[in-house]
Protein backbone atom coordinates (compact mmCIF):
# COMPACT_ATOMS: atom_id res chain seq x y z
CA UNK A 323 0.00 0.00 0.00
CA UNK A 324 1.28 3.44 -0.75
CA UNK A 325 0.55 6.53 1.26
CA UNK A 326 -1.97 8.74 -0.52
CA UNK A 327 -3.56 11.91 0.76
CA UNK A 328 -7.21 12.99 0.33
CA UNK A 329 -6.10 16.51 -0.51
CA UNK A 330 -9.48 18.17 -0.97
CA UNK A 331 -10.69 16.82 2.38
CA UNK A 332 -7.44 17.80 4.10
CA UNK A 333 -7.82 21.39 2.85
CA UNK A 334 -11.02 21.78 4.88
CA UNK A 335 -9.35 21.38 8.29
CA UNK A 336 -7.60 24.14 10.20
CA UNK A 337 -3.86 23.55 10.17
CA UNK A 338 -1.58 22.41 11.71
CA UNK A 339 -2.97 18.98 12.59
CA UNK A 340 -2.11 15.30 12.49
CA UNK A 341 -3.63 13.05 9.87
CA UNK A 342 -3.72 9.31 10.60
CA UNK A 343 -4.10 6.85 7.76
CA UNK A 344 -6.06 4.17 9.61
CA UNK A 345 -5.95 1.76 6.68
CA UNK A 346 -2.14 1.77 6.83
CA UNK A 347 -2.27 1.35 10.61
CA UNK A 348 -4.52 -1.70 10.17
CA UNK A 349 -2.15 -3.18 7.59
CA UNK A 350 0.74 -2.70 9.98
CA UNK A 351 -1.23 -4.35 12.78
CA UNK A 352 -2.15 -7.25 10.48
CA UNK A 353 1.54 -7.71 9.68
CA UNK A 354 2.40 -7.70 13.41
CA UNK A 355 -0.34 -10.23 14.12
CA UNK A 356 0.80 -12.46 11.24
CA UNK A 357 4.27 -12.70 12.81
CA UNK A 358 3.16 -13.04 16.42
CA UNK A 359 0.57 -15.70 15.63
CA UNK A 360 3.38 -18.03 14.52
CA UNK A 361 4.21 -18.41 18.21
CA UNK A 362 1.71 -19.09 20.99
CA UNK A 363 4.02 -17.56 23.62
CA UNK A 364 4.72 -14.16 21.98
CA UNK A 365 2.83 -11.10 23.25
CA UNK A 366 3.06 -7.53 21.94
CA UNK A 367 2.29 -4.52 24.12
CA UNK A 368 1.90 -1.28 22.20
CA UNK A 369 4.10 1.45 23.76
CA UNK A 370 1.45 4.12 24.19
CA UNK A 371 4.09 6.82 24.72
CA UNK A 372 4.49 6.84 20.93
CA UNK A 373 0.93 8.04 20.37
CA UNK A 374 -2.04 8.12 22.73
CA UNK A 375 -4.62 9.60 20.35
CA UNK A 376 -7.83 7.54 20.71
CA UNK A 377 -8.13 7.28 16.91
CA UNK A 378 -4.98 5.15 16.80
CA UNK A 379 -5.58 3.39 20.12
CA UNK A 380 -8.89 1.96 18.94
CA UNK A 381 -7.58 -0.17 16.05
CA UNK A 382 -4.60 -1.23 18.16
CA UNK A 383 -6.88 -2.35 20.99
CA UNK A 384 -9.16 -4.14 18.50
CA UNK A 385 -6.15 -5.98 17.09
CA UNK A 386 -5.76 -7.52 20.55
CA UNK A 387 -2.43 -5.98 21.51
CA UNK A 388 -1.57 -5.29 25.12
CA UNK A 389 -0.17 -1.96 26.22
CA UNK A 390 3.05 -0.60 27.71
CA UNK A 391 2.64 2.46 29.95
CA UNK A 392 5.11 4.75 31.67
CA UNK A 393 2.78 6.98 33.68
CA UNK A 394 -0.53 7.07 35.49
CA UNK A 395 -1.89 9.24 32.70
CA UNK A 396 -1.01 6.56 30.17
CA UNK A 397 -2.73 3.91 32.31
CA UNK A 398 -5.85 6.10 32.37
CA UNK A 399 -5.71 6.64 28.58
CA UNK A 400 -5.28 2.88 28.00
CA UNK A 401 -8.19 1.90 30.21
CA UNK A 402 -10.36 4.58 28.62
CA UNK A 403 -9.51 3.23 25.18
CA UNK A 404 -10.68 -0.20 26.32
CA UNK A 405 -7.40 -2.05 26.82
CA UNK A 406 -7.90 -4.71 29.49
CA UNK A 407 -5.95 -4.03 32.70
CA UNK A 408 -4.47 -7.51 32.58
CA UNK A 409 -2.59 -6.58 29.39
CA UNK A 410 -0.97 -3.45 30.85
CA UNK A 411 2.72 -3.39 31.72
CA UNK A 412 4.06 -0.37 33.58
CA UNK A 413 7.71 0.77 33.27
CA UNK A 414 9.60 3.94 34.16
CA UNK A 415 12.43 4.93 36.50
CA UNK A 416 10.34 7.38 38.46
CA UNK A 417 6.93 5.95 39.27
CA UNK A 418 5.19 8.22 41.78
CA UNK A 419 3.33 6.61 44.70
CA UNK A 420 -0.05 7.60 43.25
CA UNK A 421 0.87 5.96 39.96
CA UNK A 422 1.86 2.74 41.70
CA UNK A 423 -1.40 2.84 43.67
CA UNK A 424 -3.31 3.35 40.46
CA UNK A 425 -1.63 0.35 38.83
CA UNK A 426 -2.34 -1.83 41.85
CA UNK A 427 -5.94 -0.63 42.22
CA UNK A 428 -6.59 -1.44 38.57
CA UNK A 429 -4.91 -4.87 38.80
CA UNK A 430 -2.53 -4.24 35.91
CA UNK A 431 -0.62 -7.22 34.56
CA UNK A 432 2.90 -6.31 35.63
CA UNK A 433 5.21 -3.59 36.96
CA UNK A 434 8.58 -3.38 35.22
CA UNK A 435 10.70 -2.38 38.21
CA UNK A 436 13.77 -0.24 37.64
CA UNK A 437 15.44 0.02 41.08
CA UNK A 438 15.60 -1.47 44.58
CA UNK A 439 13.92 1.54 46.25
CA UNK A 440 11.07 1.28 43.75
CA UNK A 441 10.70 -2.43 44.50
CA UNK A 442 10.45 -1.63 48.21
CA UNK A 443 7.81 1.03 47.65
CA UNK A 444 5.71 -1.25 45.42
CA UNK A 445 5.87 -4.01 48.04
CA UNK A 446 4.92 -1.57 50.81
CA UNK A 447 1.95 -0.11 48.91
CA UNK A 448 0.75 -3.58 47.85
CA UNK A 449 0.99 -4.73 51.46
CA UNK A 450 -1.11 -1.80 52.61
CA UNK A 451 -3.72 -2.77 50.05
CA UNK A 452 -3.54 -6.48 50.88
CA UNK A 453 -2.51 -7.42 47.34
CA UNK A 454 0.30 -9.34 45.66
CA UNK A 455 1.47 -7.70 42.44
CA UNK A 456 3.41 -9.12 39.49
CA UNK A 457 6.78 -7.60 38.85
CA UNK A 458 9.49 -8.00 36.24
CA UNK A 459 12.92 -6.57 36.92
CA UNK A 460 14.21 -4.24 34.24
CA UNK A 461 17.83 -5.17 33.78
CA UNK A 462 20.23 -2.79 32.08
CA UNK A 463 21.93 -5.16 29.63
CA UNK A 464 24.78 -2.79 28.73
CA UNK A 465 24.07 -3.39 25.04
CA UNK A 466 24.53 -0.43 22.70
CA UNK A 467 22.27 0.41 19.79
CA UNK A 468 23.06 2.12 16.52
CA UNK A 469 20.72 5.02 16.98
CA UNK A 470 20.70 8.62 18.22
CA UNK A 471 22.39 9.03 21.63
CA UNK A 472 19.22 10.59 23.11
CA UNK A 473 17.27 7.39 22.44
CA UNK A 474 19.82 4.80 23.57
CA UNK A 475 18.67 3.27 26.83
CA UNK A 476 20.50 -0.01 27.37
CA UNK A 477 23.99 1.19 28.27
CA UNK A 478 25.19 1.13 31.86
CA UNK A 479 25.66 4.92 31.71
CA UNK A 480 21.91 5.32 31.03
CA UNK A 481 19.54 5.84 33.95
CA UNK A 482 17.36 2.86 33.07
CA UNK A 483 17.11 -0.51 34.74
CA UNK A 484 18.98 -2.44 37.37
CA UNK A 485 22.68 -3.12 36.96
CA UNK A 486 23.34 -6.69 35.78
CA UNK A 487 25.75 -7.15 38.69
CA UNK A 488 22.86 -6.64 41.12
CA UNK A 489 20.41 -8.98 39.38
CA UNK A 490 20.74 -11.92 41.79
CA UNK A 491 20.51 -9.76 44.91
CA UNK A 492 17.40 -8.01 43.66
CA UNK A 493 15.72 -11.29 42.65
CA UNK A 494 16.50 -12.62 46.12
CA UNK A 495 15.02 -9.50 47.71
CA UNK A 496 11.89 -9.74 45.56
CA UNK A 497 11.44 -13.41 46.40
CA UNK A 498 11.64 -12.59 50.10
CA UNK A 499 8.99 -9.88 49.87
CA UNK A 500 5.44 -10.88 50.72
CA UNK A 501 3.51 -8.63 48.33
CA UNK A 502 5.34 -8.85 45.03
CA UNK A 503 5.50 -11.87 42.77
CA UNK A 504 8.68 -12.08 40.67
CA UNK A 505 7.71 -13.01 37.11
CA UNK A 506 10.76 -12.30 34.99
CA UNK A 507 13.15 -9.93 33.33
CA UNK A 508 12.59 -6.83 31.23
CA UNK A 509 15.02 -5.14 28.81
CA UNK A 510 14.94 -2.25 26.34
CA UNK A 511 18.04 -1.13 24.46
CA UNK A 512 16.78 1.93 22.60
CA UNK A 513 14.62 3.18 19.78
CA UNK A 514 14.67 3.57 15.96
CA UNK A 515 16.93 0.53 15.63
CA UNK A 516 17.22 -0.97 12.15
CA UNK A 517 20.39 -2.98 12.59
CA UNK A 518 19.21 -6.44 13.54
CA UNK A 519 22.65 -7.11 15.03
CA UNK A 520 21.71 -4.84 17.94
CA UNK A 521 18.74 -7.04 18.79
CA UNK A 522 20.91 -10.13 18.29
CA UNK A 523 23.37 -8.69 20.83
CA UNK A 524 20.48 -8.32 23.27
CA UNK A 525 19.47 -11.95 22.66
CA UNK A 526 23.01 -13.09 23.46
CA UNK A 527 23.02 -11.06 26.66
CA UNK A 528 19.66 -12.50 27.74
CA UNK A 529 20.93 -16.01 26.97
CA UNK A 530 23.98 -15.42 29.18
CA UNK A 531 21.82 -14.13 32.03
CA UNK A 532 19.43 -17.06 31.68
CA UNK A 533 22.34 -19.50 31.86
CA UNK A 534 23.38 -17.86 35.12
CA UNK A 535 19.84 -18.07 36.47
CA UNK A 536 19.64 -21.76 35.50
CA UNK A 537 22.86 -22.43 37.37
CA UNK A 538 21.23 -21.00 40.51
CA UNK A 539 17.99 -22.89 39.93
CA UNK A 540 16.01 -19.65 39.43
CA UNK A 541 12.95 -19.97 37.21
CA UNK A 542 11.67 -17.08 35.16
CA UNK A 543 8.30 -17.05 33.44
CA UNK A 544 8.53 -13.83 31.42
CA UNK A 545 11.21 -12.39 29.19
CA UNK A 546 10.28 -8.90 27.98
CA UNK A 547 12.65 -7.51 25.35
CA UNK A 548 11.06 -4.06 25.09
CA UNK A 549 10.65 -2.30 21.77
CA UNK A 550 12.93 -0.29 19.52
CA UNK A 551 12.26 -1.51 15.99
CA UNK A 552 12.77 1.39 13.59
CA UNK A 553 11.02 2.55 10.44
CA UNK A 554 12.19 3.97 7.11
CA UNK A 555 12.09 7.76 7.49
CA UNK A 556 13.86 8.27 4.14
CA UNK A 557 11.38 6.41 1.99
CA UNK A 558 8.09 6.03 3.86
CA UNK A 559 6.11 5.92 0.62
CA UNK A 560 8.11 3.03 -0.84
CA UNK A 561 8.55 1.31 2.49
CA UNK A 562 5.48 1.86 4.63
CA UNK A 563 5.85 -1.29 6.74
CA UNK A 564 8.68 -1.87 9.23
CA UNK A 565 10.86 -5.00 8.86
CA UNK A 566 8.65 -7.04 11.18
CA UNK A 567 9.53 -10.47 9.85
CA UNK A 568 13.29 -9.87 10.25
CA UNK A 569 12.70 -8.50 13.74
CA UNK A 570 10.64 -11.38 15.09
CA UNK A 571 12.86 -13.90 13.28
CA UNK A 572 15.86 -12.52 15.19
CA UNK A 573 14.25 -13.43 18.49
CA UNK A 574 13.00 -16.75 17.24
CA UNK A 575 16.47 -17.67 16.00
CA UNK A 576 18.75 -16.18 18.63
CA UNK A 577 16.87 -16.13 21.92
CA UNK A 578 16.90 -19.40 23.80
CA UNK A 579 13.63 -19.45 25.68
CA UNK A 580 13.15 -22.08 28.38
CA UNK A 581 10.13 -24.39 28.41
CA UNK A 582 6.93 -22.55 29.28
CA UNK A 583 8.46 -19.07 28.99
CA UNK A 584 6.55 -16.15 27.51
CA UNK A 585 8.27 -13.58 25.29
CA UNK A 586 6.87 -10.04 25.51
CA UNK A 587 7.57 -7.08 23.19
CA UNK A 588 6.82 -3.38 23.57
CA UNK A 589 6.66 -1.87 20.11
CA UNK A 590 5.72 1.78 19.73
CA UNK A 591 7.23 3.48 16.69
CA UNK A 592 7.06 0.44 14.40
CA UNK A 593 3.28 0.32 14.83
CA UNK A 594 2.27 3.96 14.46
CA UNK A 595 5.06 6.02 12.85
CA UNK A 596 4.19 5.58 9.20
CA UNK A 597 0.43 6.05 9.50
CA UNK A 598 0.76 9.62 10.75
CA UNK A 599 1.55 12.85 8.93
CA UNK A 600 1.71 16.38 10.22
CA UNK A 601 -0.29 18.61 7.89
CA UNK A 602 0.73 22.25 7.84
CA UNK A 603 0.14 25.28 5.65
CA UNK A 604 2.70 27.64 4.13
CA UNK A 605 2.33 31.07 5.69
CA UNK A 606 5.08 32.95 3.94
CA UNK A 607 7.88 32.53 1.44
CA UNK A 608 11.07 34.39 2.21
CA UNK A 609 13.96 34.66 -0.23
CA UNK A 610 17.30 35.54 1.31
CA UNK A 611 20.49 35.81 -0.68
CA UNK A 612 21.39 32.15 -0.23
CA UNK A 613 18.19 30.57 0.99
CA UNK A 614 14.56 30.16 0.19
CA UNK A 615 12.57 29.73 3.39
CA UNK A 616 9.14 28.19 3.42
CA UNK A 617 7.63 29.38 6.69
CA UNK A 618 4.86 27.00 7.74
CA UNK A 619 2.29 27.19 10.51
CA UNK A 620 3.61 24.12 12.38
CA UNK A 621 6.65 24.37 14.58
CA UNK A 622 8.63 22.19 16.92
CA UNK A 623 5.65 22.57 19.22
CA UNK A 624 3.87 20.11 16.92
CA UNK A 625 6.85 17.96 15.84
CA UNK A 626 9.97 18.22 17.96
CA UNK A 627 11.93 15.29 16.49
CA UNK A 628 14.04 17.30 14.00
CA UNK A 629 15.04 19.83 16.70
CA UNK A 630 15.61 17.27 19.44
CA UNK A 631 17.14 14.31 17.62
CA UNK A 632 18.26 15.80 14.31
CA UNK A 633 15.57 13.64 12.69
CA UNK A 634 14.57 14.04 9.04
CA UNK A 635 10.93 13.57 8.17
CA UNK A 636 10.11 13.36 4.50
CA UNK A 637 8.34 16.55 3.49
CA UNK A 638 5.90 16.79 0.58
CA UNK A 639 4.12 19.72 -0.99
CA UNK A 640 0.63 18.27 -1.44
CA UNK A 641 -0.80 21.12 -3.49
CA UNK A 642 1.82 22.02 -6.05
CA UNK A 643 3.03 20.53 -9.33
CA UNK A 644 5.33 23.46 -9.97
CA UNK A 645 9.02 23.06 -10.82
CA UNK A 646 11.19 21.75 -8.01
CA UNK A 647 13.35 24.14 -6.05
CA UNK A 648 15.48 23.96 -2.90
CA UNK A 649 14.00 25.16 0.38
CA UNK A 650 14.51 25.32 4.12
CA UNK A 651 11.21 24.48 5.80
CA UNK A 652 10.88 26.34 9.07
CA UNK A 653 8.22 27.03 11.69
CA UNK A 654 7.00 30.14 13.48
CA UNK A 655 8.59 29.45 16.90
CA UNK A 656 11.10 32.01 18.12
CA UNK A 657 14.10 29.68 18.08
CA UNK A 658 16.51 28.84 15.27
CA UNK A 659 16.11 25.13 16.03
CA UNK A 660 12.54 25.45 14.80
CA UNK A 661 13.64 24.10 11.44
CA UNK A 662 12.10 20.97 9.95
CA UNK A 663 14.72 20.47 7.26
CA UNK A 664 17.24 22.41 5.21
CA UNK A 665 18.08 22.42 1.50
CA UNK A 666 15.37 19.98 0.50
CA UNK A 667 13.75 19.70 -2.89
CA UNK A 668 10.04 20.43 -3.09
CA UNK A 669 7.66 21.28 -5.87
CA UNK A 670 7.46 25.07 -6.10
CA UNK A 671 6.20 26.32 -2.75
CA UNK A 672 3.71 29.20 -2.54
CA UNK A 673 1.77 30.83 0.29
CA UNK A 674 -1.22 28.64 1.14
CA UNK A 675 0.28 25.34 -0.05
CA UNK A 676 -0.45 22.32 2.11
CA UNK A 677 2.67 20.54 3.31
CA UNK A 678 2.82 17.01 4.77
CA UNK A 679 5.57 15.81 7.09
CA UNK A 680 5.55 12.05 6.89
CA UNK A 681 6.36 9.26 9.37
CA UNK A 682 5.11 11.50 12.17
CA UNK A 683 2.66 9.07 13.80
CA UNK A 684 5.13 8.13 16.53
CA UNK A 685 6.46 10.69 19.03
CA UNK A 686 4.86 13.53 17.05
CA UNK A 687 1.51 14.50 18.53
CA UNK A 688 2.52 12.73 21.76
CA UNK A 689 5.45 15.12 22.27
CA UNK A 690 3.63 18.31 21.29
CA UNK A 691 3.90 21.28 23.62
CA UNK A 692 2.25 24.64 24.21
CA UNK A 693 5.46 26.71 24.00
CA UNK A 694 4.77 30.26 22.80
CA UNK A 695 1.22 29.76 24.18
CA UNK A 696 0.32 27.69 21.15
CA UNK A 697 -2.59 25.27 21.08
CA UNK A 698 -1.92 21.54 21.09
CA UNK A 699 -2.56 20.07 17.62
CA UNK A 700 -5.58 17.92 16.90
CA UNK A 701 -5.27 14.51 15.29
CA UNK A 702 -7.86 13.19 12.83
CA UNK A 703 -8.36 9.69 11.46
CA UNK A 704 -8.54 9.25 7.69
CA UNK A 705 -12.00 7.78 8.20
CA UNK A 706 -13.27 10.90 9.99
CA UNK A 707 -11.70 13.19 7.40
CA UNK A 708 -13.27 11.28 4.52
CA UNK A 709 -16.69 11.13 6.18
CA UNK A 710 -16.95 14.91 6.51
Ligand code: LLP
Pocket residue numbers: 369372390413473475510512513514548549550551588589590591592627631684685
Ligand atom coordinates in the same frame (compact mmCIF):
# COMPACT_ATOMS: atom_id res chain seq x y z
N1 LLP B 1 9.69 0.06 26.03
C1 LLP B 1 10.39 0.96 26.76
C2 LLP B 1 10.80 0.60 28.10
C3 LLP B 1 10.72 2.21 26.21
O1 LLP B 1 11.41 3.08 26.93
C4 LLP B 1 10.31 2.52 24.89
C5 LLP B 1 10.63 3.81 24.29
C6 LLP B 1 9.57 1.56 24.17
C7 LLP B 1 9.30 0.34 24.78
C8 LLP B 1 9.09 1.79 22.78
O2 LLP B 1 10.14 1.98 21.90
P1 LLP B 1 9.87 2.03 20.31
O3 LLP B 1 9.36 0.66 19.88
O4 LLP B 1 8.87 3.07 20.06
O5 LLP B 1 11.19 2.35 19.77
N2 LLP B 1 10.91 10.24 21.46
C9 LLP B 1 11.90 9.42 20.80
C10 LLP B 1 11.78 7.97 21.15
C11 LLP B 1 11.84 7.69 22.64
C12 LLP B 1 11.63 6.25 22.99
C13 LLP B 1 11.50 6.08 24.46
N3 LLP B 1 11.26 4.73 24.89
C14 LLP B 1 11.84 9.68 19.29
O6 LLP B 1 11.02 10.48 18.86
O7 LLP B 1 12.60 9.10 18.53
